[in-house]
Amino acid sequence: MGRPMQVARYWRHFKEKYRLIGGKCKSCGHVHFPKRPVCPECGSQEIEEFQFSGKGKVVSWTIVRNPPSGYEYYKPYPIALVELEEGPVVLAQLTDVDPEEIDFGMEVEMVTRKVREFEEDGIILYGYKFRLPIK
Amino acid sequence: MRKPVIIGVGLTPVGEHWRLALRDLAVEALLNAMEDAGVDKVDSLYVGNMASGSFVEQENLGALIADWAGLGNIPAVKVEAACASGGAAVQEGVKAVMSGLEDVVAVVGVEKMTDAWPSDATRYLAYAADAEWELFHGVSFVALNALVMRLYMKEYGYTEEDLALFAVNAHANGAKNPYAMFKKPITVETVMKSPYVADPLKLFDASPIADGAAAVIITTEEKAKEFVDKAKMVEVAGMGRAIDTINLANRKEFLFLRAAKVAAERAYKMAGIEVKDIDFFEVHDAFTVMAALSLESIGAAERGKGAMLAKEGQIAIDGDYPIQTLGGLKARGHPVGATGVYQTVEAVWQLRGEAPNQVPDAEIGLTQNIGGTGSNITVTILRRV
Secondary structure, three states: OOOHHHHHHHHOOHHHHHHOEEEEEOOOOOEEOOOOOOOOOOOOOOEEEEEOOOEEEEEEEEEEOOOOOOOHHHOOEEEEEEEEOOOOEEEEEEOOOOHHHOOOOOEEEEEEEEEEEOOOOOOEEEEEEEEOOOO | OOOEEEEEEEEOOOEOOOOOOHHHHHHHHHHHHHHHHOOOOOOEEEEEOOOHHHHOOOOOHHHHHHHHOOOOOOOEEEEOEOEOHHHHHHHHHHHHHHHOOOOOEEEEEEEEOOOOOHHHHHHHHHOOOOOOOOHHHOOOHHHHHHHHHHHHHHHHOOOHHHHHHHHHHHHHHHOOOOOOOOOOOOOHHHHHHOOEEEOOEEHHHEOOOOEEEEEEEEEEHHHHOOOOOHHHOEEEEEEEEEEOOOOHHHOOOOOOOHHHHHHHHHHHHHHOOOHHHOOEEEOOOOEHHHHHHHHHHOOOOOOOOHHHHHHOOOOOOOOOOOEOOOOHHHHHOOOHHHHHHHHHHHHHHHHHOOOOOOOOOOOEEEEEEEEOOOOEEEEEEEEEO
């Protein structure tokens, strides 16, 4: 799976996955993540980049115990739907959290973490995860 | 428009077919259906399949299966709509007949899943989700449904035991189906004792990975008379299909299958019926929560009341809303791209009065097939001729 030529496949999403940059419709103001070519609200194609704050709340969560191949190393791990304070919901892993602590509406913040490693000579993927805010 | 009717059905048992390849399963189901219909040639073939390229490194299923079934130089293609591939293939076959372009059409749904290592199978199933924004984060298909299940229980005050009733019903019905993967009734306790796959979703909330193939032969009402008696004809009275966001997080509502509602409304309109006219429902219970949401989204239950139908016993064969009459995905088994065709075959059995678990006097049945986490849904209405 993890062939070096896949680098471009992940590299092209660095902005979104490292910095949580999404889209904002210039026509109706709707913000969304990830950035789309067409506004899902009004159909406009005038979309600009939008920087999210990275703050959000847990909408729902689960603990992945039988992961897809490539993610076995981390199991079990929590995955959540997180509603960003600007509105859109994103799916991501929660990190640095006791699964027993997770609850509906729990406040979280975005943090950059390793998401997956390929084989010994393969690439390492990083991206956003969410954790309890550091005060 | 020409009236499409199904005149033949064929299938293999669902299970772990270690000795059979994808082509063996598909050809067996297809030839059975042709024999049942009394046809020795067809004008075209539509193959419902989700992920043969990943599971068995084989694409171009149209050519493979038509060739191995000895169908000659006919047009043949694969139809893919994730787990709704089978339902979509049936609808493409019906469209070909209705259009007048083709008179006798074969549809086969097939999936060979057990050749893959389990965690790879988990990965291939997740290809139906959004690879870059869902699978990237290590989510499995089960986990996406678990996120929905947890929200459903919170929003409407249901427990894990409540949702387990859908699995209990499916297994009770599957026990009567000789083609089902699981032929043993279970209890709520069985479900509750099974391990968590993705909390709060347990092993027995989920349908199994399996191999299988099912097929139907579709023609016009006029042409059908050349092959079979009226008792064997089942009309495809209505159908609809719709998509929703592929990424669950982008959905406006997590607890309503918008695509199912749109697809069902189209199907009801085409058939000229209302949901109250339907005698049984083969809904897509890949996960127990999806059975509840399906019933709500197609209008059989109000929002939040889908699981109440299970609690009140209304989803049993003798209830007002019988579902999964031959075991559903949960007990019959879920060879993903074949499932929609299995549902069609089972509905045909019910409407011909040949089902081992017969709904008395069934006149109209509905099949609903979900691809993705509600992202690609087909609804088909079948009616006794």
